[in-house]
Amino acid sequence: KRPHNYLSWWIWAVYALLAGISIPWYWSAEDTRMVLGFPLWAVVSVFGSLAVSCFTAWLFVCRWPDDEEE
Amino acid sequence: MIAAATETNVIPFGAGALAFIGLYLLSMIGIGWLGMRAKEENSLRDHFIGGSGVGFFVLVLTLFATQYSGNTILGFSGKAYRIGFGWLTCVHFMTAIVVTYLLFAPKLFKLAKKHAFITPTDYLAHRFNHRGLNLLATLIMVASLMNFYLAQLTAMGRAVEGLTTLDPETAFLWGVVVLAGIMLVYENMGGFRAVAWTDMIQGGVLALGFLVLLVLIFKEYGSMEQTTRTLMQIAPEKVLPPKAPEVRSWISYILLLGVGAALYPQAIQRIYAARSARTLRKSLAVMAFMPLCTALIAVLVGVTAAAHLAGELQGASSDAVLGVMLRHIQEQSTFGYALVVIIFAAILGAIMSTADSTLLSMSSMVTKDLYMGFVRPDASQASLTSLGKWISTLFVIVLAALAVWLNNSGTKLTLVELLEMKFDMLLQLAPAFMIAIHWQRMRAGPVFAGMLCGLVFALLFFWVPAKGDGFLTLLKNSGFHPGIYGLLLNIIICVTGSWIVNLRSKT
Numbered sequence: 001k002r003p004h005n006y007l008s009w010w011i012w013a014v015y016a017l018l019a020g021i022s023i024p025w026y027w028s029a030e031d032t033r034m035v036l037g038f039p040l041w042a043v044v045s046v047f048g049s050l051a052v053s054c055f056t057a058w059l060f061v062c063r064w065p066d067d068e069e070e
Numbered sequence: 071m072i073a074a075a076t077e078t079n080v081i082p083f084g085a086g087a088l089a090f091i092g093l094y095l096l097s098m099i100g101i102g103w104l105g106m107r108a109k110e111e112n113s114l115r116d117h118f119i120g121g122s123g124v125g126f127f128v129l130v131l132t133l134f135a136t137q138y139s140g141n142t143i144l145g146f147s148g149k150a151y152r153i154g155f156g157w158l159t160c161v162h163f164m165t166a167i168v169v170t171y172l173l174f175a176p177k178l179f180k181l182a183k184k185h186a187f188i189t190p191t192d193y194l195a196h197r198f199n200h201r202g203l204n205l206l207a208t209l210i211m212v213a214s215l216m217n218f219y220l221a222q223l224t225a226m227g228r229a230v231e232g233l234t235t236l237d238p239e240t241a242f243l244w245g246v247v248v249l250a251g252i253m254l255v256y257e258n259m260g261g262f263r264a265v266a267w268t269d270m271i272q273g274g275v276l277a278l279g280f281l282v283l284l285v286l287i288f289k290e291y292g293s294m295e296q297t298t299r300t301l302m303q304i305a306p307e308k309v310l311p312p313k314a315p316e317v318r319s320w321i322s323y324i325l326l327l328g329v330g331a332a333l334y335p336q337a338i339q340r341i342y343a344a345r346s347a348r349t350l351r352k353s354l355a356v357m358a359f360m361p362l363c364t365a366l367i368a369v370l371v372g373v374t375a376a377a378h379l380a381g382e383l384q385g386a387s388s389d390a391v392l393g394v395m396l397r398h399i400q401e402q403s404t405f406g407y408a409l410v411v412i413i414f415a416a417i418l419g420a421i422m423s424t425a426d427s428t429l430l431s432m433s434s435m436v437t438k439d440l441y442m443g444f445v446r447p448d449a450s451q452a453s454l455t456s457l458g459k460w461i462s463t464l465f466v467i468v469l470a471a472l473a474v475w476l477n478n479s480g481t482k483l484t485l486v487e488l489l490e491m492k493f494d495m496l497l498q499l500a501p502a503f504m505i506a507i508h509w510q511r512m513r514a515g516p517v518f519a520g521m522l523c524g525l526v527f528a529l530l531f532f533w534v535p536a537k538g539d540g541f542l543t544l545l546k547n548s549g550f551h552p553g554i555y556g557l558l559l560n561i562i563i564c565v566t567g568s569w570i571v572n573l574r575s576k577t
Contacts, residue, residue, distance in 0.1 A: 037295030
């Protein structure tokens with residue numbers, strides 16, 4: 001079995017996708033939509049950050065490089 | 071972390087509240103004594119890393135308390151007061167710090183356990199065996215931490231300023247002297263153990279403070295929907311999505327702080343101090359969620375203040391926005407007063423836990439990397455440990471005097487600029503830690519040249535005029551921090567230089 005590796009291309013592709021969603025580059029500067037009492041773009045950004053946190057925690061707990069377990 | 075001005079505007083505390091804060095501070099010295107009793111041997115490793123390492127509960131709280139300083143509460147809420155929801159970028163860059171650990175923490179931890187590393191430079195010495203690189207990297211880290219420590223001392227003085235009826239300059243002086251003195255005593259008594267164990271209490275109080283803060287802002291100022299609608303009417307630019315220049319600023323902050331803060335020497339030493347890989351990976355997994363429990367709350371506080379206290383504060387003094395809100399709450403009831411005391415204890419804990427880790431890290435690098443590395447390689451462990459304590463004392467005396475002098479002379483601008491430069495400097499260590507740990511053919515010479523050129527290029531921007539049509543002025547006004555450009559140059563030199571050296575050695 002190949003050991004896990006944090007340099008795998010798919011890990012950083014997921015991060016690029018999540019960053020693309022979280023950083024509010026694609027919103028119209030006049031967008032006034034609200035959800036949960038917050039601006040919609042801010043809610044999307046915070047949930048994007050939550051997704052990054054969950055993915056990162058999963059990588060640390062479940063995909064720690066096997067040969068990196070002194 | 072971002073701004074240095076952190077004055078509080080709460081009503082001066084009564085005898086009961088001051089006694090509570092006093093007991094809280096004295097308990098730190100008690101923990102220092104316990105740390106001294108737990109000492110296994112009189113060695114550098116025991117004093118600076120805590121011997122065989124710390125377990126999950128201590129590691130996660132010391133990582134949290136070290137990473138989140140007083141300015142996470144005060145500076146972040148002040149910045150959100152100024153720019154609104156656009157400061158949500160702080161949630162992302164605090165998360166990016168933990169993501170960056172994926173690039174080097176597993177391998178670095180393994181090497182640190184195998185070769186008993188104490189300082190970040192130990193890794194560089196092991197990997198490159200290049201004295202010039204060791205010296206340059208150590209000087210970058212010590213210089214960065216000196217101005218970070220100076221900012222924490224300033225935050226201590228400002229936090230105490232509003233609490234007593236003394237005149238501000240006297241209160242600032244006593245705040246710095248008493249708090250830095252307590253910190254020095256427990257640190258010199260118990261070393262890393264005392265710092266990590268006090269971090270545990272300070273981290274716990276900090277987490278409680280954020281929770282209390284979240285409850286208070288909803289109770290005091292109503293729902294977030296009401297806040298957002300009010301803000302939309304009085305300052306729509308604080309609610310609407312950021313425009314292109316602000317988006318560039320988001321990306322720059324995420325890169326600069328995500329990579330730069332992951333290279334904090336005291337953070338790297340906490341990787342070394344983990345008892346096992348399991349302890350480290352569980353702690354980092356928990357740390358991934360901390361920005362949502364802390365930085366996000368600070369943004370909500372700032373946005374709420376922007377809606378309900380609009381126009382009360384201007385410019386740098388807006389970092390005191392939390393103090394103004396606490397004063398409003400303090401005036402309401404005895405219960406509100408008690409909660410403000412808890413939040414103030416959390417702020418003090420956040421400042422002290424960051425400052426003590428910074429001080430221990432600076433002392434370890436000067437003792438081991440500079441004195442032992444260049445002056446007396448054969449010095450005994452006991453004499454080096456003793457020297458480390460004297461160096462800590464010297465740092466406290468010199469930097470506390472500088473903090474008081476800067477405060478009395480009103481020189482705040484330079485301090486803020488220095489703080490911004492700290493990450494521009496630390497960022498230049500990234501190739502040596504993050505690329506070289508994976509690419510064994512990366513050579514010492516090009517890494518040294520890249521680090522030096524990147525550093526000079528980043529610092530050069532400090533003197534580049536903000537107006538004009540020169541190339542460097544264009545870069546300076548692009549929305550990206552100078553350190554990012556320095557890092558690009560650094561990587562180009564490291565990689566192409568190593569490639570050329572490898573090609574030559576083949577032929």
